[in-house]
Amino acid sequence: MKLFLGFIKKEFYHILRDRRSLFILFGMPIVQILLFGFAITNEINNVNIAILDHSKDVTTKKIIDNISASKYFSINAFIQQENDIESVFKKGQTKAVISFEKDFNQHLIKNGQATVQIITDATDPNTANTISNYVNAIIQSQVKELNKGIDKGYQIIPQTRMVYNPELKSVFMFVPGIMTVILMLVSAMMTSISITREKELGTMEVILVSPLKPLQVIAGKVVPYIALSVINATVIILLSLFVFKMPIQGSLILLAFETVLFIVTALALGILISTIAATQQTAMMISLMGLMLPVIILSGFIFPISSMPLVLQIISNIIPAKWFIIILKAIMLKGVGFSFIWKETLILLGMTVFFIALSIKKYKIRLE
Template structure:
């Protein structure tokens, strides 16, 4: 046991003396969460739009006023012919143009129908989509106001409720994702680098020719990083609680336990990488390409898995991060207990055991 503690003490010396890595280790999660929370978002705010109003009557004025009053849009320009639409889009500032047809009010009364054309700049498809959704919903509201008190026959009124994230805050989606990425990075990349560094320096030779058992070396390497990763997880959760006011509906205990499970999963992956990689550089590339990219692209962190092509959907099942994201979204946003996420938890446990078994089997008691 004394040997083991001595080993862990040495690991902490390495970590604490490498100021640059330490800074990245603790600075990165904070920067990433803030970045995703504030800067990279699917919400729109004060989007510049232009109005092309061919009728200029009471109804169009009322609609324009409503749109202008919403915090989503700010009317930057009023144009008077179709030809200008192209021009304003090309300038790039204006992201959408609302085109009211001629005699809007009159048509609405006589034909019961009038048309507004919503033109969006779809060079950024996400924003364009959101803009059109928002304008449509403003128009629908207005229509309901108009129809109030009037008896209409056969009307279906869809009532949408956005459960668990009523304001559609994207930070709710990013926090679980960022946490997954950070935990993966700290655990897998850092352990694999720290093991391969010993190989590169030649100190692994001395460790092998010593009474230390392989599992002692592995566990000794892993323990400090479990601690670091847990600290990171806590920092991220605190940030999301207090900076983004993101609630944690479920149990903190369960959240902690699942996080530790995922950390161990990532660590075992890191060890697996280090048994294959011979240099720090290879270990880093393997972690970045082999772990980070799938975690970001295929875990449902940014792109919804359900809209991926089938082969990718199948592939996404082998990515531990996918299951962890489902688990923490469940706990944080829906407040579910283990009875709802036991399946995902079991999958993670299974994967972890699998990785650990392989890495112990692959761990070399000799140099080749």
């Protein structure tokens, strides 16, 4: 036991004295969460739009006022004719043009309907889509107000209800993904690097030629990183709770349990990598290409699995991160209990046992 504690103490010295790994450990989670939360988002803010108002009446003025008052848009041009639309787009600043037909108000009152055109710059289709949705929402709310007090108002109010993420806050969708990525990075990459570093330094040879047992060496490498990963997960959850006001619907205990399970999975993968890789560089490459890439692309973190080709959908099943993200989303966003996620948990558990068994079997008591 003393032997083992001595080993762990040494590991902590390594971690705490290496600024680079300290940054990866604690800087990364914070930077990533903030990046995804604030910068990389599906929301729009202060988008420049132009107005082409053929009618110039009370209603159009009101709608325009509402648009310009919202934080999403700022109006940067009033144009006079259809021909100007293209030139406005070509300047590149304007992302959308809203064009009101002639006699907009009269049509609305007389016929119960009027036409407004929303022309968006679809070079960035996602943003274009969002813009048109937002403009629509503003117009509809104006129509709703107009119809107030009129008994038989022509009310066409589209009803959209958004579940789990009513404000479509993308940060909520990203948190489980980022947490997965970071835990994978810290646990798998850092452990594999720390083991291969000893191989490079030649210290691994000395450790092998010592009374330390393989299991003690592996455990000695793993325990510090379990501790660090738990701290990391906590930091991420606290950040999402207090900075992004993300509510956690489900049980915190269940969340903690599942997180530790995933950390162990990732650590087992890290050890597995270190048994194959001879140098730190190789370990890093394998971790990045073999683990990070699938975690980012195939886990459903950014791209929905349901819209992938069938082959990729099948492959995604062997990626532990996929199951962990499902579990996280279920606990954090839906607030379900264990009875809903026992299947995913079991899959993850099975994978973990498999990886641990494999890495213990592959860990060499000699050099080849």
